[in-house]
Amino acid sequence: MELQTLRMFVEVVRQGGFSRATRAVHATQSTISKAVKQLEEEFGQPLLERLPRSIRLTSAGEIVHRRALALLAQADDLRAELDELRGLRRGVLRLGVPFVGSDTLFAQPLTEFRTRYPGIEVQLTEQGSKKLEELVLAGEIDIAASLLPVSGAFAWEPLRREPIDLLVPADHPLAGAAKVRFRDLAELPVILYAPGFALNPIILEACRRSRVTPRIVAQTSQVGLLIALVAAKLGVAFLPRMIAQQAPNPATRRVPIGEPSIHWEMALIWRRDGYLSPEAKAWLALVAGGHE
Numbered sequence: 236m237e238l239q240t241l242r243m244f245v246e247v248v249r250q251g252g253f254s255r256a257t258r259a260v261h262a263t264q265s266t267i268s269k270a271v272k273q274l275e276e277e278f279g280q281p282l283l284e285r286l287p288r289s290i291r292l293t294s295a296g297e298i299v300h301r302r303a304l305a306l307l308a309q310a311d312d313l314r315a316e317l318d319e320l321r322g323l324r325r326g327v328l329r330l331g332v333p334f335v336g337s338d339t340l341f342a343q344p345l346t347e348f349r350t351r352y353p354g355i356e357v358q359l360t361e362q363g364s365k366k367l368e369e370l371v372l373a374g375e376i377d378i379a380a381s382l383l384p385v386s387g388a389f390a391w392e393p394l395r396r397e398p399i400d401l402l403v404p405a406d407h408p409l410a411g412a413a414k415v416r417f418r419d420l421a422e423l424p425v426i427l428y429a430p431g432f433a434l435n436p437i438i439l440e441a442c443r444r445s446r447v448t449p450r451i452v453a454q455t456s457q458v459g460l461l462i463a464l465v466a467a468k469l470g471v472a473f474l475p476r477m478i479a480q481q482a483p484n485p486a487t488r489r490v491p492i493g494e495p496s497i498h499w500e501m502a503l504i505w506r507r508d509g510y511l512s513p514e515a516k517a518w519l520a521l522v523a524g525g526h527e
Contacts, residue, residue, distance in 0.1 A: 236277060238310055241303040243270040244282070248300055251289050274299065321513065325354040328514040331367040331379030332359060334456050335434065336478055336501060340380070340395060344522045351521070355514050363456070364433035371506060377515040382433035383500040391502040392523040397475040399437070399497045401490045402461075404468045414493035417445035424470035425449040429456035434499065438473050441497045462487060475499035 243266075246256040253264050253271075260267065275282050282296035292300055316325070328348075332341055345357065360367070360376050367379040372388060385391055401420070403409050409419065420442075427449075428434050442449050452470045455461050458478060465472050466486035477499075479489045503523050505511055511519075 236274070238307065240270045240274060242307060243267045244274055245300065245303050245307060247271060247283070247290060248292060248296075253290075323352050323355060323513055323517055326512070326514045327356045327358055328512075328518055329358045329376040329378075330360070330515075330518065331370055331376040331381075332361055333364050333367065333380055333382070333433075333501075334361060335428070335432070335458055336395075336475060336499070337361070337380065339477060339481055340501065341522075344518075348518060348521055352514075352517060355517075363429065363431035365431045368504065371504060374506075374509075377512050378503055378505045378518060380501055381504045382437070383502050385502070385504055388507055389504040390507045391504045392519060394501045394503060394523055395477070395499075396501075397477045397499045399434075399473050399492065399499050400476050400479050401492055402465045402472045402474050402479060402487050403490060404465060404471075405486050405488050407471070407488070409471075409490055410488040412490050414491050416494040417441050417447050417492070418494075420449070420471065421447050423450065424452040426453045426455070426461055426464050426470045426472040427451050428461070429454050432456070434473065437497050437499075441492075441495050444495055473497075 243256065243260050243262065246259045247253055247267060250256040250259060253267050256267055257264050262270075271283060278295060278299065280295045281293050282299050284291040284293055348355070349357065358376075360370060360379075362370065364381040367376070367381050368385060368389070370376045371379050380394065381389075381391075383391070383393070401409070401415055409415055427438065439449070453464060455464070458474070461472050461474075462484050464470065466484050473492075474489070476489070476491075483489075503519055505515065505519075
């Protein structure tokens, strides 16, 4: 039983005859007659009583007609929903964003996205970069922002590259330095990010290359708390310059790192060779200039 066959049957009933139905379904009277006969053979009983100048539904025909109307309405609704999805008039964007830097990078683009596509629901997941990568690979989110480098399992589009600076208390001996080196940090207490944050490996690798073993005194997933801990003189910390400049604390000072310099490189990532939803493509086009 095909939808087109049901549509012909319904149109015969609506028009009150076979000849009048031909114009509505753009088919010959012979084609329509064969379609109705096919239904009657499939259901094993007559659906229409052929009268000299009209037709009349049999009891079985009443049931089939009622069900056919419901099925065809559902099919029309399905097409309408798919058309809306294709035209980005409805749908869901499952977006992953990291704890660090998302307010600076994504507040304005998210507002613009909602303005452009008011029918798209945005489901935000906030996690560290490594966890976001796991969620993308598992198919639980469509696209995420994560720090580079990422594995070959991902396709990616660069977003922002920022130097990572050292944050120290305002009265710290390094506060007035033009630049610092990692070897200058050998004896200093260090505040790192929570486990799973992609910033930690970048910082620790720079320490390793400089033959420095950091004395870690705290770890946090909250940038505001990290800055407050530095202001309270618990230790020093590392912040992307963009974030340090936009969240200044008078009790702290930002010092550039000269040797080795390290960078915070944010990108949008998605599964390589995986399906990228129309909503995710629209987000990618808005934030990173698009990807084909």
